[in-house]
Amino acid sequence: RLLLEPALTEPQCRAGIVLIDLHSIDTRIKASGLKLQLCTNETQATRESFVRKLRALGFDIAVAQVTAPAPAACHLLRERGLRPHLLVHDDLVPEFAEIDKTNPNCVVLGDAAENFTYANLNEAFRLLIGMEKPVLISLGKGRYYKETDGLKLDVGAYMKALEYACDIQAEVVGKPSKRFFESALAELGVPPEQAIMIGDDIVNDVGGAQQCGMRALQVRTGKFRPSDENHPEVKPDAYVNNLAEAVDIILQEL
Template sequence: MSWVAKPLAGLLIDITGVLYESGVGGGWAIPGSCAAIERLRAAGYGLKFCTNESRITRKHLVELLQTHGFNLTINEVFAPPPACVTYLKEKNLRPFLLVHPSALSEYSDVDCSNPNCVVVGDACEVFTYENMNKAFRVLIHGDQPVLISLGQGKYYKEDGELALDVGAFSVALEHATGVKPYVIGKPSSVYYKAALKELGVAPEMALMIGDDLVNDVGGAQSCGMRGVLVRSGKYRESDEHHETVHPDGIVDNLAHFTDILLKHQPRAHLV
């Protein structure tokens, strides 16, 4: 239990695979996760819900979670699309958007004419050969091509089955063009530092809990946080024997995590 040996003030919590399981029709809440969130709030822990979800807007994601009984607000959800829009405007970039149609409204005030960069999100069925080829041509013909990847996950779990995630497609474009993706989302240190800044908690006083060993746990650890892996979501037994990433703790689910944390630290160590 080394992860509870030192004080904690804030928690970064993954959404899909930790709060709920994704699926057709909206998925389902993981047993005990709703109550766990309320227990953590009552104990005074600062919470930020960190996700690489780029298929739907934060508003729709919060509404979905509310149907499962979660009491979350949009400001508590930290997701790649808003950060991506800020980056595009700062750099005067005009994107070819290879994203899911349900998420297009996030980019409504971005200039997409005559694209000089590519943004790759979890586009699902939009990942056609035609669209991948359009993205390829923007990059291969650009003078200073920019490839933005909204996360770097290899796969996620939906309806009990693993499915290819955005990282597989951004790496394919990198392989074809030689353009290395700029990652906005987990496991990027920029993403984690921005989330911690919003939460107002120093890395050594924070912990990330997620079902992705590399992007959740490894990404957090590289920024000086603790990382705990759950055995829900896309967890696989082989994650416990990874060559390079070793979680600070492994728990069955968020409810199990909360039981352990509140047993050892009944109240957050606020500064």
């Protein structure tokens, strides 16, 4: 049995405040023998820098323990011989270092933040509309997220803009895609019924994991909203108040 763990530590990182003692959680998970994989839709940084942030917070994980959209996209690009034009955050570019980007035959869209300029969006659009069969790969389909200086449009909004302009459907890499959860399971080497997802996002974390055959706990922090408890389609296997409580419950069950 193992524990899949999403970007639940992220709100703490972003706000710069550690709300939960990640180090003690990490220690307890390690002592229990549970395997841990972080399953994140983060596309504003490489896994390396993500891992550095978590280590600074006392959460000792390796790069291979992070399942993230960019490496998943690289896998897909190689598999299909695609050469991407990247419209992503500058800090994510290193993830694509070994991918051939000459003469692009697809567009990879991430949360490009300040790189979402009028010129860059037009450029991505022109490349797509010029392709015989436009291929748009989107690293997630989030609507928006919160930063210290306010709400920001997420990659999903820009994906919709390009989809509409080109009359196409993007291929979404990242949660809640089944393929994405499967690659996290493959990394751990366990079948879905032996895995538990802990997440704050009712659709992307809980719904996605359950569709893949895993059980999933929803944490009442971060993106959680009280209305999630009446979600018309997704019902978590259990609710917990925070990550520490989730770990408590799982360790008790062992």
